[in-house]
Amino acid sequence: MSAVLEVSGVSKRFGAFRALTDVTFDVREGETLGLIGPNGAGKTTLFNIITGFLRPDAGGLHYGGEAIDHLSPERRVSRGMVRTFQKSMVFPELTVRENIAMAARQRAGVGLRWGGAQRRLGAAEARVHQLIGDSGLRRSGGERMSDLSYGEQRIVDLLISLALEPRLLLLDEPTAGLAQEEAERLLQIVRHHDARTSVVLIAHDIDIVFGACDRIAVLNLGQVLCCGTPEVVRADASVRAAYLGALADS
Amino acid sequence: MVAVAGLSAAALLAGEFHLRFLAEILIIGTAVMSLDLLVGFGGLVSLGHAALFGAAAYAAAVAAQHLGGNLLFILGTGIAMGAAVAALMGAVIVRTSSLFLLILTLLLGQIVWEIVFHWRDVTGGADGLRGLPPLSFGPWVLSSARPLFLLAGLLALAALWLAHSFVDAPLGRALIGSREQPIRMSALGYSIPRIRFLTMLVAGAIAGAAGALYPFVNLYIGPQSVHWTLSATMIIMLVIGGVGSLWGAFLGSAVYLAIQTYISAYTDRWQLFVGLIFVLTVLLLPNGLAGGLRRLASRMRRRRAQQA
Numbered sequence: 001m002s003a004v005l006e007v008s009g010v011s012k013r014f015g016a017f018r019a020l021t022d023v024t025f026d027v028r029e030g031e032t033l034g035l036i037g038p039n040g041a042g043k044t045t046l047f048n049i050i051t052g053f054l055r056p057d058a059g060g061l062h063y064g065g066e067a068i069d070h071l072s073p074e075r076r077v078s079r080g081m082v083r084t085f086q087k088s089m090v091f092p093e094l095t096v097r098e099n100i101a102m103a104a105r106q107r108a109g110v111g112l113r114w115g116g117a118q119r120r121l122g123a124a125e126a127r128v129h130q131l132i133g134d135s136g137l138r139r140s141g142g143e144r145m146s147d148l149s150y151g152e153q154r155i156v157d158l159l160i161s162l163a164l165e166p167r168l169l170l171l172d173e174p175t176a177g178l179a180q181e182e183a184e185r186l187l188q189i190v191r192h193h194d195a196r197t198s199v200v201l202i203a204h205d206i207d208i209v210f211g212a213c214d215r216i217a218v219l220n221l222g223q224v225l226c227c228g229t230p231e232v233v234r235a236d237a238s239v240r241a242a243y244l245g246a247l248a249d250s
Numbered sequence: 251m252v253a254v255a256g257l258s259a260a261a262l263l264a265g266e267f268h269l270r271f272l273a274e275i276l277i278i279g280t281a282v283m284s285l286d287l288l289v290g291f292g293g294l295v296s297l298g299h300a301a302l303f304g305a306a307a308y309a310a311a312v313a314a315q316h317l318g319g320n321l322l323f324i325l326g327t328g329i330a331m332g333a334a335v336a337a338l339m340g341a342v343i344v345r346t347s348s349l350f351l352l353i354l355t356l357l358l359g360q361i362v363w364e365i366v367f368h369w370r371d372v373t374g375g376a377d378g379l380r381g382l383p384p385l386s387f388g389p390w391v392l393s394s395a396r397p398l399f400l401l402a403g404l405l406a407l408a409a410l411w412l413a414h415s416f417v418d419a420p421l422g423r424a425l426i427g428s429r430e431q432p433i434r435m436s437a438l439g440y441s442i443p444r445i446r447f448l449t450m451l452v453a454g455a456i457a458g459a460a461g462a463l464y465p466f467v468n469l470y471i472g473p474q475s476v477h478w479t480l481s482a483t484m485i486i487m488l489v490i491g492g493v494g495s496l497w498g499a500f501l502g503s504a505v506y507l508a509i510q511t512y513i514s515a516y517t518d519r520w521q522l523f524v525g526l527i528f529v530l531t532v533l534l535l536p537n538g539l540a541g542g543l544r545r546l547a548s549r550m551r552r553r554r555a556q557q558a
Contacts, residue, residue: 051437053433053436073436073437073439074436074439074440074441077437077438077439078439082437083437084437085433085434085437089431089433089434089437090431090434091426091427091430091431091434092430093426093430094423094426094427094430098423101423102423102424102427102435102438103438105420105423106438106439106440110420111420111424111438111439111440112420112421112424112440112444112445112448113419113420113421114415114416114419114420114421114422115415115419121420160434160438164438164439
């Protein structure tokens, strides 16, 4: 399997605080890579660097074999790199349909149109309907986001990202605050969406990560402790000491 | 429909003075409505909107003095000037928000005022420009109050339609998105500066069209029309009328200009009344008169449905 994303030697400081030190790993095509580690390990900082919201102090990124360090977040999105955020970032004043359409139109290249392009707009609308239908959300799409439950908002938040048809999807704690059943449903939507999409999943729920991921990278104090299959990670002594501890034995 | 009926009734019934007064409300209201695109939909509170409106008004007045008052030419001049000043302002402000945006638009607007105030040869300085030729459209001279009022009415309706189509279009939706979740919009691949710049152009063009007609209502244009105090007045009108409603802009400018015109006949302290109404609006009708009317209408509909 070829690597979609290669992170090599990435470091980042905030003043005297070393948020990331020499982080190296790759994400392969079609795989789900779990990214775990204690709070403050640098997981979200890493997402911010991968997606271009922050610039690394050292190291570089290759996406699809090409260096992308000079690209703005918007340009990275246009190449299929899509992220979600730790807290739900939907548009509360707009309807469910309009929320997802915001992404679908951008994907169809008509995000900033004023008039014309009816065919492409129609196709984007159809895509929104399909996403809502496939998600199992029992909603017509006409509801305002602020009227939805938290779990439903997180699912729409995910659908917004899926409407961009990502090649690499970076999910930052998408299951935080969700019941087990809701979290599983959400991950099911991700996996059923497109088998070619590579996913990087940050989550604190160890069961979810070990159950849903092909490989897992463990971050601690800004460094990669270990990266490998769930079995390898579970058996790794440094990971057990730093993070998993007794959890791994249960 | 209601708006068209109201405009027709006013055109038939009102006298010369009132028609000019109503024309002024419609023209200023159109400019305030274009400000609503920025404030209500983009969350971009600008204190420089009068610069777009006033610069267009001066451009139209100067153009008319030298080349005559052909309506389409004058409108085109105003729209081009409004959009050009908006483009300059937009290029500077697209990456700012909140307090910095407020101060930058204030400063840029005052630069326009400085130019107008000191470029006496062209703008007439503090005296402004008088003795403008009347507007004309083909063989018709639009100098009396009725055609000017109808023209202002047509402008207001066209601008309202245009603004609604903008807000409903993907670009307008993206503007709302950039107000609600700017970071998510970037993560969806939208360029926030581009959204803001395009919105500034649209708002500038509409304000410019309104500015183009403004000097011809009283055949005079003065530096007050580019001053930041008019920008602040526009914000007050917008809040009274209802931020984010578009049509409320016309209500707000009607209330403000009515106080200015009628109460100032009795007292110099008419602005006290404006202040009072502003405070009452903020306290009792946070969505302005338009929001209040909408609430009233839905309550009446509900009551009628219960009775039926």
